[in-house]
Amino acid sequence: MNNASSFRFLDLFSGIGGFPCQPFSKSGEQQGIKDKTRGTLFFDILQIIEAKRPSYLFLENVRNLAGPRHADTWRTVVSSLRDLGYVVASDPLIFSPHLLPPELGGAPQVRERVFVLGVRKDKEKGQIDNLVRFNLEMQGKKLWNPDLWQIAEYLEDDECIDKIEDFEISRNEEMYLDAWNYFVETIEQDLLPGFPIWAFAFQPEPQLTAVMASWEVDFRINPTPRESPRFSHGEESGKLVLT
Numbered sequence: 001m002n003n004a005s006s007f008r009f010l011d012l013f014s015g016i017g018g019f020p021c022q023p024f025s026k027s028g029e030q031q032g033i034k035d036k037t038r039g040t041l042f043f044d045i046l047q048i049i050e051a052k053r054p055s056y057l058f059l060e061n062v063r064n065l066a067g068p069r070h071a072d073t074w075r076t077v078v079s080s081l082r083d084l085g086y087v088v089a090s091d092p093l094i095f096s097p098h099l100l101p102p103e104l105g106g107a108p109q110v111r112e113r114v115f116v117l118g119v120r121k122d123k124e125k126g127q128i129d130n131l132v133r134f135n136l137e138m139q140g141k142k143l144w145n146p147d148l149w150q151i152a153e154y155l156e157d158d159e160c161i162d163k164i165e166d167f168e169i170s171r172n173e174e175m176y177l178d179a180w181n182y183f184v185e186t187i188e189q190d191l192l193p194g195f196p197i198w199a200f201a202f203q204p205e206p207q208l209t210a211v212m213a214s215w216e217v218d219f220r221i222n223p224t225p226r227e228s229p230r231f232s233h234g235e236e237s238g239k240l241v242l243t
Contacts, residue, residue: 042077042080043080045059046080046081046084049081049084049086050084053085053120054120055119055120055123056117056118056119056120056123057081057086057088057116057117057118057119058115058116058117059077059115059116059117059118060113060114060115060116061113061114061116062113062114063094063112063113063114065077065092065114066092066094066114074092077116078090078116081116081118085120085121086118086119086120086121087118087119087120087121087124087128088116088117088118088128089117089128089131089132091132092114092115092116093114093115093116093117093131093132093135094112094113094114094115094135094139095112095113095115095135095138096109096110096111096112096113097109097110097111098110098111098146098149099138099139099141099143099144099146100138100143100144101143101144104143104144106144108146108149108150108151108154110146117131206220206221207220208220208221
């Protein structure tokens with residue numbers, strides 16, 4: 001993009017976009033805006049916003065954009081948009097389809113994403129405060145109880161699916177599921193972890209790198225309970241237990 005002023009929005013009043021998620025995703029190296037290839041494209045979006053001055057902004061990215069490892073990036077996003085004259089919530093608006101009722105477009109899919117919504121100051125009439133309140137109600141499960149979803153209602157009967165053998169899982173995938181089920185069935189408590197379990201959790205010595213955030217280094221060295229349950233290695237049994 002060489003000329004931001006030549007960029008055309010789909011409509012004259014709103015700017016809708018998303019910058020690459022790979023620099024912020026837990027599946028990648030999490031370099032954030034230090035990723036010179038993909039992490040800096042947010043600043044290209046800023047050029048478009050500055051040139052076109054849309055009334056409303058709607059940006060999207062992965063949940064981890066607002067995670068502890070990217071706290072500085074989140075502050076940069078918010079402050080940059082405010083500097084351009086937009087009202088933006090300080091806290092991230094996090095949405096997932098499974099938290100909405102069916103009549104509002106909800107679905108039985110856990111897919112959390114961060115949304116950055118902004119309103120140009122001359123157009124702002126309390127919309128952001130309303131969005132924040134709506135988000136809090138949704139996250140508090142006041143709009144819909146996700147336990148009410150019944151996935152069986154969305155599945156077709158096997159006899160209705162052409163070439164159903166094309167959708168069968170591989171032997172490796174079946175092995176992964178069997179390993180996870182065994183893990184779930186044999187841990188010493190019913191409470192499951194509320195965060196991803198990476199391979200390092202099963203090793204006697206943590207794997208540390210120079211680019212890790214301090215909270216991750218601390219967790220790998222001391223995986224003990226703080227404000228929420230954590231996994232740790234039992235001193236006597238040597239196996240992984242939930243404490």
